[in-house]
Amino acid sequence: MGLDDFETHPNAAFPFRGGETEAIKRLEDYFFTSKKLGVYKKTRNGLIGTNFSSKFSPWLANGSLSARTIYWYVIQFEQEYFKNDSTYWLVFELIWRDYFKYISLKHKINIFLIGGILEKDYEWKKNLKVIEQWINGQTGEPFVDANMIELKKTGWMSNRGRQNVASYFAKTLNLDWRIGAAYFESQLIDYDVHSNYGNWMYVSGVGNDPRDRTFNVKRQAERYDSAGKFQRLWLQDTLF
Ligand SMILES: Cc1cc2nc3c(=O)[nH]c(=O)nc-3n(C[C@H](O)[C@H](O)[C@H](O)COP(=O)(O)OP(=O)(O)OC[C@H]3O[C@@H](n4cnc5c(N)ncnc54)[C@H](O)[C@@H]3O)c2cc1C
Incomplete structure (x- = not known):
């Protein structure tokens, strides 16, 4: 079976293809077309869907797209159109990505230890x-x-x-957070x-968040999926 031998699920939030050309196409569409x-x-x-967030992460993860490229496209957008809290926030999220790389460099294998x-x-x-059952x-x-x-x-x-299922795994079920992380991996x-x-680590209370918080999953569902559309989409899904 080759890397191309799969069918994309019709409800996939990431229905795109790999590679730099596709990454730039998505970037131009997310920034300048839509x-x-x-x-x-x-x-x-x-x-639900492709446009609630940028969907850049798979390309960033395998090196098809760099944070710097995205940054310079944001600057171009701000010069051609407008600058607002949203254009700022995308760069802010990319800084989180960089920050976690710094945390790995600083703390080395501790990021994999239970504490x-x-x-x-x-x-x-x-x-x-x-x-x-969680999986x-x-x-x-x-x-x-x-x-x-x-x-x-x-x-x-x-x-x-991700925040909700991780919090549920580590803080509600009190399961070894590294097993959840390994499944995500x-x-x-x-x-x-x-x-x-x-x-x-952050969500599990052993990382950068000094508050030891637990998400109230029911309240989160009411707030972010009040009509239950997302839950129905996947709970009723029989495909694949
Ligand atoms: C438990 C857990 C595990 C995660 N595992 C991964 C992972 O393996 N790979 C991964 O790329 N992201 C991971 N994230 C972070 C985040 O969920 C994804 O980066 C984001 O959902 C990707 O969608 P997007 O590209 O549309 O993000 P957008 O919201 O459009 O953000 C743009 C970019 O900013 C960066 N970013 C956004 N949020 C975060 C964040 N919380 N931490 C670090 N960088 C961020 C990503 O590079 C992302 O592509 C994880 C989050 C949680 C809570």
């Missing part, structure tokens, strides 16, 4: 059945399950989804060691 860059800050917590960079001594569980979208928590099914079927999950089409382990 001008979605101009509303990025308002839409970035979305869950994370804060060397926290929490109690973690390893219940295979519960881990499998297969069978936890019984519909917002978590819908996101996990999307990941399984497409290799993609929104940032809002095996599935994500935009897997990046620094962003993945940096964000998992």
